[in-house]
Amino acid sequence: MTAKKDRRLYGRFTIDFADSPKIAPLSDAAFRTLVEMTLHSRRMLDDGFVDGRIASRKWRRRAIDELLANDVTNPSLSIVDRGYMIHDFAEHQQTRADIDAKREAGAAGGRASAEARGAAPAEPNSKLITESETKTSSSTKKRAAPERGTRVPEGLLITKEMREWAASEVPLVDLDKKLPEFIDYWKSVPGTRGVKLDWLATWKNGMRKQQEFAERDVARNAPPAQPYRWQFDGSDE
Template sequence: MAHLTDGVIPSFALPVLGAKRRYIDELVGVSLWIADDGAYRFHDWEKYQPTRESVEADRDAAAERKRRSREKSRQPSRRDMNVTDGVQSPDAAPSPTRPDPTRPTPSNEGVPRKRASRIPEGFAITDDMRSWARAEVPLVNVDAKLAEFVDYWVAVPGQKGVKTDWISTWRNGMRKQQQFAERDRATRPAQVDRDAWMNA
């Protein structure tokens, strides 16, 4: 429900969730899950959980309420303007909603913020990304991990699957893969020694 999938789990996501085939078959066998074109759907999901449509409608309504509240708070009251009978007092302080001309303008003002998006179709490793990987994550086969990275983020629903910088997200993912590789390399000699002892 938190991921707003309306009770649908793609088949390729099941191994990531640790689902075992015998449990999947049991759930389908008793009609708690319904196999549906490369995915599994919870039976009668909408009777017991809110749908994506209703959750998004509630969020939109809440966002609209906040927008109206902010808009209302920006409008100065007569008291704030120090107005008496329609005339502003000469010693009235400048309205807090207006910019102070004596203050320097922040350097990032007017710069458009990056829009967040889903992972781009055809996301690929550039030469710069490959150079970074050679220096920072030498134990990771980034080409082999690319499809896994893309599939993971395609499957992540809702706002969690939306990012403003996909190259930085990829770098963070590869750093985690480097940690896994270092951990595996550290434990491998101990496993080899134990196997040699048992076969001696």
């Protein structure tokens, strides 16, 4: 039996990451903040950028300040417009461009193999299930495979695997509410822009953007962060 392909996203950290001269001295809070920021930016495909509003909501200011000053020339974080940038993110993590290039290479390779065999390309590599497929699986097998992708199926259903992925990757998104919006949007996209080879990947990307919008709403509605003030008990006087 073939093992099920793991489609989860991963962050890359070298085995000596924690022993780096500028990482080892960090407090536990700052170390955790850097790891979580890296995974957040990786999941949102923001290439190392972290929105300042999200940062102020999710992580302590003291930990962020520590990451801004843990190296004289190349600190782990730098301040940029509207937020922070993680140092050398693209050297260690996959970027949006890396992922797009990999998907395009896979699609091109699949088309080339199909043309070499003199057969039509296989059905899109997607686990989205339609209502008609659940009722008439035999008719699905008889259907000819699409040549270069398909329009969005109107009867999409959210599978158990999709919900498990969403619980981990996009916890703020209401999947059942967003599914009709997703279908209506792609039905309205004209021409080849509305044709996709992998609707599962397209749906995941759409839900990641919805997660980003939800996180921004949370940050926008959050009370302003209070500046940290040292507390003295008189023992140092």
